[in-house]
Amino acid sequence: MNCPSCGAPLRLAGGLTSLRCDYCRCVVPLAPDDEGMRYLDEVAELLCPVCAVPLWNATLANAPVHACKKCRGLLVAMGAFEGLVEGVRAQNPGGAMPAAGDDNELSRKLACPRCHRPMETHFYYGGGHVVMEDCERCEVNWLDSGAIKRIARAPQSESARESV
Ligand SMILES: [Zn+2]
Ligand SMILES: [Zn+2]
Ligand SMILES: [Zn+2]
Incomplete structure (x- = not known):
């Protein structure tokens, strides 16, 4: 994105909720x-592994992610995943649990947007009945729309915390 007044490239300001022109x-x-x-x-x-449209640099709950505007799925670095879950949990303290994904998702095969190899498909270990994909090689996780909220709203257990 460029500055609306001078056209210079904008950069992310602290807090990741605004852009600043230097x-x-x-x-x-x-x-x-x-x-x-x-x-x-x-x-x-970087293409969405589901819709094959370009992903966007985006932020969610102050964590940097790559998101798809079409399916609302998101790609997050494994190192940023925990902070993202905590941030989403803090922003969504109440309300209904988003609907569960389909178990058929477990059999789907998505290609990693970075290295284009097949991603690993599995349930999120921490609960919430969420199917997610990850690429160990690129250290990224792919989450469908709503998945991050389900993870954030899932009851926390000690074992879940340890396995994150
Ligand atoms: Zn400017
Ligand atoms: Zn998509
Ligand atoms: Zn990869």
Whole structure:
């Protein structure tokens, strides 16, 4: 995204909720969508493994992710995953549990957006009945729309914490 007044490239400001122009010092707030996702810019070389459209640099609950505007799925680095779950949990303290995904998802095969190898499909270890994909090689997780909220809302057990 570029600065609306001078056209210089904007960079993420601290807190990951706004963009700043280093030249004219203007700040462009990023409005979250109804899922709390803030989209920054399109990453042409990173395609959604489900819809094959470019993913976007985005932030969710102050964690950096790559998100698909079409299916609302997201790619998150394994190192940022725990912070993302905690952030989403903090932002969604109440309300209904989002609907569970389909068990058929377990048999689907997605290719990693980064290395294009098949991703590992499994249930999230920490509960919430969530199917997720991961690529050990690229250290990324793929989550469908709503999955992160289910994980955040799942009852926390000691074993779940240890396995994250
Ligand atoms: Zn500017
Ligand atoms: Zn998609
Ligand atoms: Zn990969």
